[in-house]
Amino acid sequence: MHFFEAIHLTKKFNDKEIVKNVNLHVEKGQFIAFLGPNGAGKSTTVEMLIGLLTPTIGEISLEGIKVNSEKFRNKIGVVFQDSLLDRDLTVMENLKTRANLYQNFDSEYFNQIIIKLELEAILKQQYGVLSGGQRRRVDIARALIHQPELLFLDEPSTGLDIQTRNKIWQVLNEIRKTKQLTIILTTHYLEEVEYADYVYVLDHGEIIAENTLDNLKKEYAHDQLIIHFKGSSKFCDLIERNNQQIGQDLKLITNSNIEAINILDDLKNEISSFEMRPGSVNDIFLELTGKEIR
Numbered sequence: 001m002h003f004f005e006a007i008h009l010t011k012k013f014n015d016k017e018i019v020k021n022v023n024l025h026v027e028k029g030q031f032i033a034f035l036g037p038n039g040a041g042k043s044t045t046v047e048m049l050i051g052l053l054t055p056t057i058g059e060i061s062l063e064g065i066k067v068n069s070e071k072f073r074n075k076i077g078v079v080f081q082d083s084l085l086d087r088d089l090t091v092m093e094n095l096k097t098r099a100n101l102y103q104n105f106d107s108e109y110f111n112q113i114i115i116k117l118e119l120e121a122i123l124k125q126q127y128g129v130l131s132g133g134q135r136r137r138v139d140i141a142r143a144l145i146h147q148p149e150l151l152f153l154d155e156p157s158t159g160l161d162i163q164t165r166n167k168i169w170q171v172l173n174e175i176r177k178t179k180q181l182t183i184i185l186t187t188h189y190l191e192e193v194e195y196a197d198y199v200y201v202l203d204h205g206e207i208i209a210e211n212t213l214d215n216l217k218k219e220y221a222h223d224q225l226i227i228h229f230k231g232s233s234k235f236c237d238l239i240e241r242n243n244q245q246i247g248q249d250l251k252l253i254t255n256s257n258i259e260a261i262n263i264l265d266d267l268k269n270e271i272s273s274f275e276m277r278p279g280s281v282n283d284i285f286l287e288l289t290g291k292e293i294r
């Protein structure tokens, strides 16, 4: 049995299939990322996984516990795209209200979370007057205070600065290590996927690729050597090989560093500068889901 699984998950709205036969297997402590363009069905999938939306077809279970039970809800934490907290209450009042819902609430752990997320200075402030980054840190504290085993993060970093994103990931990675917290993330920040153990790429409601990031990179992302030439005389034979010319720059897909070094050596008198760009999550995303805006 897997720690968390979803089998044949399908959702129809007005006879239109928005999520189609999604199968998900997650082991304890894993960090899973859901990647997909706008409208791919990520939020609809997550809403089913957390029990907010009933699937048209499909089964979801966490250590054998069915999705719509209190036991299930106690084991999960959720950070939604839009916060659920009360804008008129202070940060402390919001968190205490939440904590009171749980029997196994541990005040020592609660204090640790407040310190880790650096919330001490804003505990007495109204949630509604906080900055976006402060609010997000409170949302994450809210999702963690009952020590969930599985945390869902639905685009948690949208609109956050790099410092806040780093802080949030530092705290989450620490809890992953110490408590074996399992994370399921949907994100538009492709660099966040770099931390993931396993990635599902969703498009038009279907999983179109799934694998470890390394394997996805091997298949869909290639290293690029970008050469800026002094003139354009040497381009011709290289362009033959499925490469791309942009002004005085030439983008070459390379199979190995040795190949790149040999090309640079051959052309060294013609080159004014160059850059080696490793294959990235962006390349995987564009290769699989295309370049058109949805």
Ligand SMILES: Nc1ncnc2c1ncn2[C@@H]1O[C@H](COP(=O)(O)OP(=O)(O)OP(=O)(O)O)[C@@H](O)[C@H]1O
Pocket: 013, 018, 036, 037, 038, 039, 040, 041, 042, 043, 044, 045
């Ligand atoms: N209640 C609903 N009724 C009808 N259609 C819906 C409903 N909820 C979502 N959809 C449609 O389902 C599709 C997938 O939406 P969803 O929000 O799951 O995508 P997403 O991948 O999370 O997108 P984004 O990254 O933009 O948040 C969209 O075309 C959306 O319009």
